[in-house]
Amino acid sequence: MPYRATMKPVLQISTKIAGKADRKAGGMVFVDNGQMQFKELGLHPDILRAVQDAGYETPTPIQAQAIPHVMQGADVMGAAQTGTGKTAAFTLPILHRLMPFASSSVSPARHPVRALMLAPTRELADQIYQNVAQYAQHSPLRSAVVFGGVDMAPQTAALRAGVEVLIATPGRLLDHVQQKTLNLSQVSVLVLDEADRMLDMGFLPDLQRIVNLLPPERQSLLFSATFSPEIRKLAKTFLKDNPITVEVARRNATAENVTQQVYLVDRPESKRGAVVRLIKRLKLQQVIVFTNTKIGASRLARELQKEGISADAIHGDKSQNERLVTLEGFKKGEVLVLVATDVAARGLDIAELPAVINYDVPYAAEDYVHRIGRTGRAGASGQAISVMSPADERLVQDIEKLIGKKLMREKLPGLDMPPGADPLFFMPYEDAADVPAPTSTPASGAAKSPLLSSGVKKVGSGAVLLGGKPRNAI
Numbered sequence: 001m002p003y004r005a006t007m008k009p010v011l012q013i014s015t016k017i018a019g020k021a022d023r024k025a026g027g028m029v030f031v032d033n034g035q036m037q038f039k040e041l042g043l044h045p046d047i048l049r050a051v052q053d054a055g056y057e058t059p060t061p062i063q064a065q066a067i068p069h070v071m072q073g074a075d076v077m078g079a080a081q082t083g084t085g086k087t088a089a090f091t092l093p094i095l096h097r098l099m100p101f102a103s104s105s106v107s108p109a110r111h112p113v114r115a116l117m118l119a120p121t122r123e124l125a126d127q128i129y130q131n132v133a134q135y136a137q138h139s140p141l142r143s144a145v146v147f148g149g150v151d152m153a154p155q156t157a158a159l160r161a162g163v164e165v166l167i168a169t170p171g172r173l174l175d176h177v178q179q180k181t182l183n184l185s186q187v188s189v190l191v192l193d194e195a196d197r198m199l200d201m202g203f204l205p206d207l208q209r210i211v212n213l214l215p216p217e218r219q220s221l222l223f224s225a226t227f228s229p230e231i232r233k234l235a236k237t238f239l240k241d242n243p244i245t246v247e248v249a250r251r252n253a254t255a256e257n258v259t260q261q262v263y264l265v266d267r268p269e270s271k272r273g274a275v276v277r278l279i280k281r282l283k284l285q286q287v288i289v290f291t292n293t294k295i296g297a298s299r300l301a302r303e304l305q306k307e308g309i310s311a312d313a314i315h316g317d318k319s320q321n322e323r324l325v326t327l328e329g330f331k332k333g334e335v336l337v338l339v340a341t342d343v344a345a346r347g348l349d350i351a352e353l354p355a356v357i358n359y360d361v362p363y364a365a366e367d368y369v370h371r372i373g374r375t376g377r378a379g380a381s382g383q384a385i386s387v388m389s390p391a392d393e394r395l396v397q398d399i400e401k402l403i404g405k406k407l408m409r410e411k412l413p414g415l416d417m418p419p420g421a422d423p424l425f426f427m428p429y430e431d432a433a434d435v436p437a438p439t440s441t442p443a444s445g446a447a448k449s450p451l452l453s454s455g456v457k458k459v460g461s462g463a464v465l466l467g468g469k470p471r472n473a474i
């Protein structure tokens with residue numbers, strides 16, 4: 001779903017050098033985004049037309065920085081969170097570079113895989129694919145996405161017909177390689193998106209195997225929310241020496257337009273009531289609530305449903321179809337609360353998400369940065385609320401260390417009640433004094449919450465607790 005055409009990127013970037021982007025080997029690139037327009041970038045007219053169709057006027061900072069370099073064939077290492085326009089930052093110039101090879105021929109031989117884009121999760125791979133398909137719509141360039149958890153046959157058919165741009169999760173890509181349904185010998189551009197998450201998920205050996213299948217003479221791009229030492233090491237292995245480095249936010253910084261609040265409850269058991277109260281009290285319309293475990297996500301979604309809140313869960317134990325249906329429902333506003341684990345929520349592009357809630361404080365501080373990056377996207381303001389109990393203190397301190405900012409712990413009155421008591425009974429919603437007013441502006445329409453009108457708007461159906469012990473927690 002494209003953002004409003006009028007939306008202006010607000011992320012601040014350093015403007016040390018006024019004018020055009022400047023290449024500094026191995027160092028930072030500074031650029032003055034000023035009033036730059038997409039047409040000034042020199043993109044192929046077919047690609048530019050798709051950009052105009054999407055309603056984009058000015059490139060976002062990461063686009064203004066990265067696109068000229070990628071167009072010239074340079075290796076680029078980009079630090080940018082989802083929501084900064086990073087997908088278009090690599091997709092547009094790659095499509096531009098592939099245009100000389102665009103062919104209307106039906107022969108598969110005329111459509112070898114030339115660009116390979118790897119992503120850690122199915123959802124992210126699918127989102128990149130949607131972007132590529134959108135931006136390539138006026139050109140004969142073909143694209144396809146392959147990820148696990150679904151039938152391989154339709155993917156194989158698409159690969160056999162030939163595609164120039166292939167988006168994939170590493171495991172399924174290797175399955176296709178093994179089945180000899182895929183030839184990577186003509187790949188000239190490799191993209192590793194959300195590389196930090198790929199490392200977290202243990203994809204390093206798979207990445208190594210994949211890269212060994214690619215021609216060494218190629219352009220490589222790596223995007224990551226943070227530049228950890230591990231990411232720098234990965235870049236050293238897979239990218240040419242001294243890649244261009246582009247960065248739109250301070251290292252490990254949290255989005256500047258996101259208000260962060262931490263509410264303290266006395267006991268972990270009080271968190272459910274706190275989340276219910278926050279959703280209802282703040283009249284949140286479209287909110288992702290994060291849990292640390294898959295079982296926790298399913299359980300919380302069911303409990304929210306019982307409270308009359310339209311909620312559904314998305315996590316790694318759900319089938320690919322269930323996840324896509326849930327996501328669609330959430331994007332359309334049919335499901336108001338998406339309870340998600342980190343892996344499932346990673347990279348989700350949901351325009352103007354007004355708020356996220358951390359029901360569980362994440363175990364890894366980096367996940368906090370990713371979670372709150374779901375809101376306040378591409379210029380919209382957002383609210384990130386964390387509910388903590390005293391047991392979470394150390395995790396919150398880790399977060400503060402990472403983001404270089406102290407998070408005020410506010411007490412949420414009325415929530416520490418005897419076990420089993422109904423929090424909503426404990427304090428009526430109308431009591432406006434209980435929760436501090438949100439300091440950020442909720443998304444349009446948030447004032448008229450269907451949650452409050454009739455109790456239940458539509459209860460999601462997918463929040464089932466799957467039997468058996470999960471193989472992995474998230």
Ligand code: AMP
Nearest residue numbers: 003056058059060082083084085086087
């Ligand atoms: P991404 O960071 O790639 O997930 O992009 C986040 C959102 O920003 C997507 O919904 C894009 O459609 C949107 N977007 C990307 N580039 C621009 C732009 N230059 N102007 C406005 N919106 C954009």
